[in-house]
Amino acid sequence: MNSWLSEILITDIATETWQQKAKEAALADNFRAQAFGIAPENVDEAIQARSQLLKSVLPAFSEFCQTTLQVQPQQMLHILWDLWLPLAIKIASVRQKLGHPLIQGILGVQGTGKTTMSKALTLILQELGHRTVNLSLDDLYKTYSARLVLTQQDPRLIWRGPPGTHDIDLGLNLLDQIHQSHSPIIVPRFDKSAYNGAGDRTTPEIFSGVDILLFEGWFVGVRPIDPKAFDSAPPPILTDDDRQFAREINRQLQNYLPLWERLDSLIVLYPTDYRCSLTWRKQAEQQMIAAGKPGMSESEIEQFVNYFWRSLHPELFIKPLVKSPKLVDLVIEINRDRSFGKIYSNSTS
Numbered sequence: 001m002n003s004w005l006s007e008i009l010i011t012d013i014a015t016e017t018w019q020q021k022a023k024e025a026a027l028a029d030n031f032r033a034q035a036f037g038i039a040p041e042n043v044d045e046a047i048q049a050r051s052q053l054l055k056s057v058l059p060a061f062s063e064f065c066q067t068t069l070q071v072q073p074q075q076m077l078h079i080l081w082d083l084w085l086p087l088a089i090k091i092a093s094v095r096q097k098l099g100h101p102l103i104q105g106i107l108g109v110q111g112t113g114k115t116t117m118s119k120a121l122t123l124i125l126q127e128l129g130h131r132t133v134n135l136s137l138d139d140l141y142k143t144y145s146a147r148l149v150l151t152q153q154d155p156r157l158i159w160r161g162p163p164g165t166h167d168i169d170l171g172l173n174l175l176d177q178i179h180q181s182h183s184p185i186i187v188p189r190f191d192k193s194a195y196n197g198a199g200d201r202t203t204p205e206i207f208s209g210v211d212i213l214l215f216e217g218w219f220v221g222v223r224p225i226d227p228k229a230f231d232s233a234p235p236p237i238l239t240d241d242d243r244q245f246a247r248e249i250n251r252q253l254q255n256y257l258p259l260w261e262r263l264d265s266l267i268v269l270y271p272t273d274y275r276c277s278l279t280w281r282k283q284a285e286q287q288m289i290a291a292g293k294p295g296m297s298e299s300e301i302e303q304f305v306n307y308f309w310r311s312l313h314p315e316l317f318i319k320p321l322v323k324s325p326k327l328v329d330l331v332i333e334i335n336r337d338r339s340f341g342k343i344y345s346n347s348t349s
Contacts, residue, residue: 088124108269111280137217163252274314
């Protein structure tokens with residue numbers, strides 16, 4: 001953590017020296033500054049707004065770190081200051097310019113921290129006065145019984161997750177109700193632990209006055225690609241059966257386009273090396289096992305992750321997406337150590 005940033009916890013954040021260091025840091029990265037709309041002519045105002053927001057959100061954020069993330073707030077302070085606060089301010093600004101509630105898509109493969117970021121942004125946006133709700137793509141899964149029928153029809157669908165395992169109409173109905181400012185709205189929820197981990201719908205939640213929805217998932221916003229791409233696909237798409245499965249999943253993506261058309265904006269959490277998600281998943285399972293919870297073996301994890309790579313390979317689907325200014329508004333690169341790298345909007349990359 002930057003030493004000047006750690007002073008927030010022990011001193012007055014409005015000191016002149018502190019403000020100067022904060023301004024210099026905000027302008028040091030041109031891509032990030034442009035992505036968050038910060039320039040020399042407005043940096044004073046931007047830092048003042050972020051400082052005030054930090055001061056008001058810090059008590060709730062500290063509790064979030066200790067209870068939800070189970071880490072000390074100091075460990076997350078730099079992420080809060082450098083990313084989550086300016087990103088929340090940016091999202092709030094987009095919402096204010098719209099004439100209707102904002103549906104913000106967040107795309108990230110396994111281990112990129114999309115769920116954690118969504119929860120942190122919700123906390124900050126609530127502080128900014130926006131009634132914010134999280135929706136995971138997982139919450140739109142078909143029921144357990146409906147997925148049993150799917151598996152009988154196509155035994156290759158051994159796990160929930162790929163395109164074809166979601167109730168698209170359920171999602172469309174919800175997003176349309178939010179866009180049209182209906183209140184209250186019923187938000188579906190999914191219990192992954194039901195049926196020995198197969199998962200099923202659980203009690204939905206009811207919200208009133210929602211004006212921002214954070215819609216996150218591992219292929220939110222992902223679009224079908226040219227089927228010819230599978231002729232020379234990267235591993236683990238190796239066999240004719242693998243290629244046939246990948247082409248079928250690609251066709252299923254077409255059915256999700258109406259959902260993506262409801263997005264007002266899309267943020268992509270983009271690993272600099274997609275293979276890191278396998279390492280991150282292994283680390284997560286090891287932590288679960290160390291905590292006395294059930295977890296998968298390394299071979300089971302590899303089988304699990306490879307299954308998702310065979311269905312929607314990040315190199316084929318996400319890599320070209322992040323280069324599209326028409327489809328993606330902000331790209332946040334994730335380094336191998338899970339720190340944040342380059343942050344840029346497609347108009348400034």
